[in-house]
């Protein structure tokens with residue numbers, strides 16, 4: 001009996017461990033705009049735009065600092081115009097945006113006091129983040145900063161399994177890491193996050209990336225995650241933070257979960273409760289600009305991704321990897337435009353929407369989203385045009401039905417058997 005009681009107590013305290021005094025209702029309120037807006041732009045931009053073969057190129061090809069140095073020396077995005085990026089994001093229906101202020105390569109797009117490895121010291125000579133924030137804020141888009149916890153350039157960041165310099169044995173790790181001091185890196189990391197959350201006004205989202213605890217990995221002890229997140233919330237009380245700080249022991253170690261480059265089967269849960277989630281996705285596979293990649297998703301795939309995510313209660317953060325000249329790739333630009341054309345008439349089925357109550361069955365090859373405030377149900381017909389379709393189980397629940405693209409009425413009836421017509425618009429377009 002004593003043993004059972006002890007286990008029970010341990011279990012309760014693990015689930016109840018919290019960093020902040022916020023109630024679930026307060027959290028819901030803090031996240032309300034984000035849950036409502038559903039669709040954001042991710043931007044991966046850095047020196048890796050020059051080699052143009054993946055943002056992990058330094059690691060993949062095990063490039064040394066001096067081999068990588070040429071990208072720093074030739075970094076000159078002369079066509080950089082963040083107002084144009086913001087225009088494209090807004091036209092696509094995106095309501096927030098998250099940019100890499102520093103990726104794993106360690107290069108900073110902002111003017112940091114704590115490093116020389118920054119855009120102001122390259123031929124472009126500018127704080128690119130400052131201009132970006134101004135341009136996106138001017139379009140009414142919420143501001144998010146991605147900051148890489150990993151740093152392949154900082155001299156105190158120890159070589160581990162994520163590092164371009166790979167060690168094959170414990171002895172090799174020891175030799176490579178002699179004299180490196182993660183405590184110094186921790187201070188650097190916290191100083192830079194403080195700069196980002198102090199020098200650019202109100203920041204709506206912080207996306208820290210990423211933890212890989214275990215042998216030759218790094219986690220919350222390496223980043224100082226507990227004190228880092230406390231500082232973050234002190235500097236920006238309303239901010240929304242992702243879940244990659246390795247604070248899984250805490251109930252509130254992150255605001256949302258981040259399934260990456262795959263579709264979730266159902267709304268993700270923790271301890272049996274549905275949690276806020278955002279899937280981040282690429283247009284073509286790589287996050288950084290990749291010149292020769294051919295696996296581009298088409299507009300319909302991307303729209304289905306968005307609709308499907310909302311139909312399971314989630315958000316989409318869709319990534320663009322701008323070029324070394326500072327332009328959004330023409331294929332991404334055209335896909336964004338296509339999504340925007342759809343959003344112009346259909347965004348009502350995305351913003352403020354979520355998973356529909358169980359009682360609404362999903363017709364074949366369709367997705368449904370639901371606005372709990374207006375109580376409107378949106379049936380996305382992936383096979384349209386149809387002459388006629390059936391919604392089993394909705395009898396008595398529908399007051400009025402219309403198409404969203406033109407507001408035209410859809411007549412409906414509840415026949416005893418399911419009637420079916422094969423040509424022309426029928427007396428009834430919808431069977432219940």
Ligand code: JFZ
Nearest residue numbers: 044055056103104209210260280287
């Ligand atoms: C990370 C980065 O390494 C990558 O370059 C990109 O920035 C992406 C958005 O985030 O990649 C990850 C991080 C975590 C997982 C997978 C890919 N994960 O936990 O499965």
